[in-house]
Amino acid sequence: MARTLITVPETAKAGEIIEIKALVQHPMETGYRRSSDGDMLPRDLIRTFTCHFVVGPTAASAAEAGELVFAATFHAAVAANPYLSFNFRATASGTLVMVWNGDKGFAQRETVNLRVS
Amino acid sequence: MATRASHNARRSTYGCLSVRTLIALFVSLALSSLAHAADSRKSGFDFMQPSTQATQLDDTQNPAMLWVKDGQLLWNKPDGSAAKSCANCHGEIARMRGVAPRYPAYSSAQKKVVNLSQQISQCRIEQQRATPWPFEHESLLGLEAAIAKESRALPVKPPEHPLLVEAQKRGTTLFNQRIGQVDLSCRDCHDTLAGKKLGGNVIPQGHATGYPIYRLEWQSVGSLQRRLRGCMTAVRAEPYAFGASELVDLEAYLAKRAAGMPLEAPAVRP
Structure with missing residues (x-):
């Protein structure tokens, strides 16, 4: 389990543009570096990030249905513990589902509820 | 008359002295405030x-907060054969305000000067009866960061x-x-x-x-x-x-x- 730090305002007015910030702990090893013993360090990167918005009062447990809010692909030049911030126009209450996928089977899924009044 | 004159003279001398003391006090105050303003130390x-x-x-951007988050969880997590958490003795982590700026400090238990991480290890051994984390262990750094964060700006x-x-x-x-x-x-x-x-x-x-x-x-x-x-x-x-x-x-x-x-x-x- 990687550690994440997600910042979303708890409530928003309908139509308001909110900022979503997501920080995840990950070494983002490039695959181009050597260890102090001279061995190649195997590549270990986060490859993709997606954030979907599922409309509804309860937390979405199913696979990501819903509307794609933001997606990113990561490459070797991204620093360790990557930080993302993006904007979203909140129209109805629902759940933000964020998924990071990467090498070595890295898969991190976090959900955050958003109440829109 | 003579005695009176000398008395007056002494009084005026005292008066002079007190004014001088006052001036000296002002000067030293001004100097100290100057010295304070001219503190050339920079973080x-x-x-x-x-x-x-x-x-x-x-x-929300500071990656160290990932470690802090971890430390805050550890604060409340019972550990060791005593099954005690930090919170069992110390209460909420917010009560650690003012602790981190003191370290390194003399520890009477260890009979030497220790830093904050050595104090945490001491607590783990003595109170929790757990194995101490090695230096630079993620959990040790997390707990230390979480404790230090409480004293921010102090x-x-x-x-x-x-x-x-x-x-x-x-x-x-x-x-x-x-x-x-x-x-x-x-x-x-x-x-x-x-x-x-x-x-x-x-x-x-x-x-x-x-x-x-x-x-x-x-x-x-x-x-x-x-x-x-x-x-x-x-x-x-x-x-x-x-x-x-x-x-x-x-x-x-x-x-x-x-x-x-x-x-x-x-x-x-x-």
Whole structure:
């Protein structure tokens, strides 16, 4: 389990543009570096990030249905513990589902509820 | 008459004295406030790029907060054969406000000067009856960062203890001692050449006010001892082992040197 730090305002007015910030702990090893013993360090990167918005009062447990809010692909030049911030126009209450996928089977899924009044 | 005159004279002398004392008091006050205004000490923060400063100032961006989050969970988690958590003895973590700026401090239990991580290890052994984490362990750094964060903006305040004074003295000697093949002391760079460049980097004054820090070069959180050892390797000296009394002495001196400066932990450094 990687550690994440997600910042979303708890409530928003309908139509308001909110900022979503997501920080995840990950070494983002490039695959181009050597260890102090001279061995190649195997590549270990986060490859993709997606954030979907599922409309509804309860937390979405199913696979990501819903509307794609933001997606990113990561490459070797991204620093360790990557930080993302993006904007979203909140129209109805629902759940933000964020998924990071990467090498070595890295898969991190976090959900955050958003109440829109 | 004579007595009266001398009495008056004495009175006027006293009057003069008190005015003089007042003036002296004002002058010394003005001087001390001047000295305060002219405190030339600067945190490493002041030498950083605005983008790095922004990362430190925003907790939602500061990667060290991942470690803090971990530490806050550990604070309430029972551990060891005593099945006690930190909170069982100390209460909420917010009550740790004012603790981190004191360290290194003299520990009567260990009969030596210890830093915060050594105090945490002591608690783990004595109170929780758990195996202490090794130096630079993620959990140790997390707990230390979480405790230090509670004292943010409080001034660094080493306690007064004769044995701590001894440690600070030894630390001063180490700070001024030239070491390594490069033959440099801490003072040579961080006092004499502070503000100038070493390669592409600005040399900071070396005030350890933000530890444990998230260092961009490390891409992780690390302790002051890790930083000190890094400097020692850089001047091609053999670094002291983690937890060595020499490193704690240096830490004690650095705390004295930074006394009164606000704690920034967990800081971000380049």
